[in-house]
Amino acid sequence: xxxxxxxxxxxxxxxxxxxxxxxxxxxxxxxxxxxxxxxxxxxxxxxxxxxxxxxxxxxxxxxxxxxxxxxxxxxxxxxxxxxxxxxxxxxxxxxxxxxxxxxxxxxxxxxxxxxxxxxxxxxxxxxxxxxxxxxxxxxxxxxxxxxxxxxxxxxxxxxxxxxxxxxxxxxxxxxxxxxxxxxxxxxxxxxxxxxxxxxxxxxxxxxxxxxxxxxxxxxxxxxxxxxxxxxxxxxxx
Numbered sequence: 001x002x003x004x005x006x007x008x009x010x011x012x013x014x015x016x017x018x019x020x021x022x023x024x025x026x027x028x029x030x031x032x033x034x035x036x037x038x039x040x041x042x043x044x045x046x047x048x049x050x051x052x053x054x055x056x057x058x059x060x061x062x063x064x065x066x067x068x069x070x071x072x073x074x075x076x077x078x079x080x081x082x083x084x085x086x087x088x089x090x091x092x093x094x095x096x097x098x099x100x101x102x103x104x105x106x107x108x109x110x111x112x113x114x115x116x117x118x119x120x121x122x123x124x125x126x127x128x129x130x131x132x133x134x135x136x137x138x139x140x141x142x143x144x145x146x147x148x149x150x151x152x153x154x155x156x157x158x159x160x161x162x163x164x165x166x167x168x169x170x171x172x173x174x175x176x177x178x179x180x181x182x183x184x185x186x187x188x189x190x191x192x193x194x195x196x197x198x199x200x201x202x203x204x205x206x207x208x209x210x211x212x213x214x215x216x217x218x219x220x221x222x223x224x225x226x227x228x229x230x231x232x233x234x235x236x237x
Contacts, residue, residue, distance in 0.1 A: 009161055009162040010162070011162050011163050014158060014159060014161070014162035014163070015159075015171065017158065018155045018158055018159060018171065018172070018175065019175070021067065021071055021150075021154065021155060021158075022155065022175045022178070022179060024067055025063065025064050025067040025068070025150055025179070026179055028063035028064075028066065028067050029060040029061070029063035029064055030060070030063075031063065032059040032060055032062055032063035033056050033059050033060045033063075035059065036055060036056055036058075036059035037052075037056055037059075040052055040055075048127075050128045050130055050131045050134060051134075053124060053131060053134075054131065054134035054135065054138060057135065057138060057143075058138055058142055061138070061142045061143050061146045061147075062142070062146070064146040064147060064149075064150050065142070065145065065146035065149060065150070067150060067154075068146065068149040068150030068151075068153060068154045069149060071150075071154045071158075072149070072153060072154050072157075075154075075158065077153070077154070077157050077158065078157075079149070079153040079154075079157060079215055080213050080214055080215060081214065081215045081216050082214055082216060083216065084212075084214060084216055084217055084220065088212050088214060088216075088217055091208065091211070091212060091217060092208075092217055092220050092221055092224070095204060095205075095208045095217070095218075095221040096221050096224045096225055096228070098204055099201050099204045099205075099221060099225045100225060100228060100229075102200055102201060102204060103197065103201060103225075103229070106197045106200060107197065110190070110193050110194065110197065113193075114190075115189060115190040115193040115194075116190055116194070117184040117185065117186045117187070117190035117191045117193075117194055118184060118185045118186040119183065119184055119185075120182075120183050120184065120185065121135070121183060122233075125233065125234075125237060126237075129233075129234050129237040130234075132230045132231070132233050132234040132237070133230070133231070133234055135226070135230050136226065136227045136230040136231055136234075139222075139223050139226035139227055139230065140223045140227065143222075143223075143226065144219045144220075144222035144223035144226065145219050147176070147222065148205065148209075148215060148218050148219045148222055149215065151172050151173075151175065151176040151202065151205075151206075152172065152205060152206055152209045152215060152218050153209075153215050155171075155172045155175060156168045156169060156171075156172035156206050156209065156210075159171055159172060160210075165210050168206075169203055169206035169207060169210065170203065172202065172206055173199045173200070173202035173203040173205075173206055174199050174202075176198065176199060176202035176205075177195040177196060177197070177198040177199030177200075177202060178195055178199075180194075180195060180198050181195055201225070204221075205218040205221060205222055206218070208221055
């Protein structure tokens with residue numbers, strides 16, 4: 001992506017800025033979830049119902065979307081977004097395959113090392129597998145756009161201005177992995193290992209963004225990746 005570094009941006013200050021942005025996004029996401037669940041409780045709906053849980057997830061993702069968009073606007077950052085070209089669709093196809101193969105390989109390794117954490121999503125899906133289909137739809141409509149705007153468009157974009165593309169991809173990917181820690185329970189080591197797996201997947205998304213200069217590319221790859229995993233889990237349930 002042809003965007004020059006800003007020599008006046010202090011790398012350490014920029015690093016603290018994006019870490020703070022990640023924390024802020026997490027806080028706003030939680031606030032959004034609370035704002036959604038309080039009326040549900042007041043109206044007497046079952047908070048464990050699949051529709052409610054999908055709605056709760058959506059509310060949290062809206063928080064990420066709002067924070068990412070607000071940061072990009074405030075910093076007047078250019079985040080290129082366009083309908084993928086024919087060549088970019090080929091890149092998308094390759095990206096989905098690479099991400100899935102990386103996930104399968106890394107997951108196999110974690111299983112052999114006995115580093116697989118308990119999954120909040122898995123526990124919910126065990127009660128009602130249709131929750132997975134709800135998340136698949138939500139991944140296309142909201143999860144992928146929100147997370148890619150925040151972590152690739154805003155965070156990776158800001159870091160690129162200060163430290164260049166490779167460190168930007170690495171740091172943004174680690175932050176991407178860290179924000180998913182809340183999806184898992186159990187011992188610390190398996191949770192951290194899974195967070196690292198997600199960071200690797202995030203690095204694939206980040207590399208696609210840098211190579212194509214089009215945020216739509218990692219959004220589509222992210223959405224397709226999630227859908228394949230979620231639908232596969234549903235079929236296997």
